[in-house]
Amino acid sequence: MGKIFKRNVLKHSDKQRTRAAELTLRESIYPLCLVTILFFLWGFSYGLLDTLNKHFQVTLNITRTRSSGLQAAYFGAYPLASLGHANWLLRHYGYKIVFIWGLFLYGVGSLIAWPCILYRSFGGFCAAIFIIGNGLGSLETAANPYLTVCGPPKYAEIRINLAQAFNGIGTVVAPVLGSYVFFKDTADNVESLKNVQWVYLAIACFVFLLAVVFYFSPIPEVTDADMAFQAQETSAGTDHKPFIKQWRLFHATFAQFCYTGAQVAIAGAFINYATETRPGTDNATGAQLLAGAQGCFAFGRFVGAALMKFVKPRYIFLVYMTMCIVFIAPSITQRGNAGISMLFVTLFFESIIFPTIVALGMRGLGKYSKRGSGFIVAGVSGGAVVPPILFAAADSQDGKSDAPTAVAMSVPLAFFIAAWSYTLCVNFVPAYTKVVDSFSTTKIGVENAHAHDPEAQTGGGVLADEKIGGGATQNETVDTERKV
16 A cells, blocks of 8 residues: 555656656556546546436426537537646646546536536536536546556557446446436426436545545656657657647547537437437436447447457447448438437447547657647537537427437538548558557567666666757657667
């Protein structure tokens, strides 16, 4: 226990190379397990949001479009965190402080949500969700890139998909809870809604406690200097170019925006889709079906992560993204169990897309890794844009179609196709594939671990490049270290 709870340092310089540049699988297990808990937390929060979306429509008698304000508040907060306060903390202090900051905001937002739910204030609850979104956006700003860089680079896609599978489990638990708590008594929806307040109070208590655990836990800080070393070792680094010319990063960000928007829109409209297209389906049954679909989503991540052990991640990425397009299209015209099954399969194939875009998009960024990760996570803001478009399209079909939400599924189909452009480039454009494949085959952290470790070469000290940003380059720093 003495090794787990020891002296804490909350500020780290990105100008220093550390042992974290060549972490082995064993060395990365504890911090990765701790960070994986965070994925369950925001999966649970996201699942609650999808369930509450439909419940607010019933309880407060509001339109589909207005209820999508929940998604707009939640995902609209992400760019503020990933490009603003959280990314600033990440670049100036390190990962640990961002984990603690994100948990703090998550807890505060949950406490504010408590009275808002009690007094049925939709506007107040949207404000609480905005704060929670800032907290979860902060956590994602740190956790997603951390999973890709904490450990051997060749296993980055597997690590992040396994961790994200627990996010999927959280999205399953929330609708199940909703079906037995929020919708347990359809004759008194208001009383059912009040039960949600205790869920948010429990969340607040848990995340504050988890923030304390993170403070006392030794989390290896992976610096931009470490990432520059990895980029040079693989001969696939692009950080010698100005940040503005990191075209692969911006393409990944665009794909993340389109894909996440489509994913959130489908999940947010799932209960509406089920009640409209499947005769005899009430809100509680719709929530249970959503839990089943999210179960397919979680299972798909475990399957995808397993396949990546034997097949190049970019190939799995191509198949899964293509299948999303293939199966969402029939849901527009199909009804009943056939339409529901199409959404089930779509969610299965959605599973690995988000984390794989993060992992592939960060390849070769080197000293721009932390800054670049903020852009990719900012792509999550698509979840604030696409759902309102889908619900507005559904509202426009009222009286014209027996299943307005089904017709509106053409909206996420269009955004899936836009995101597909990145998938094609990663697999068929040499400028993309060379970088991705170089990292997938590297032996850093697998063979001769810490062979270039500055601590080993200096008897325990950490070499710092005092001139980075003022004349010397990251590559010159590594060359200097090798001569020591």
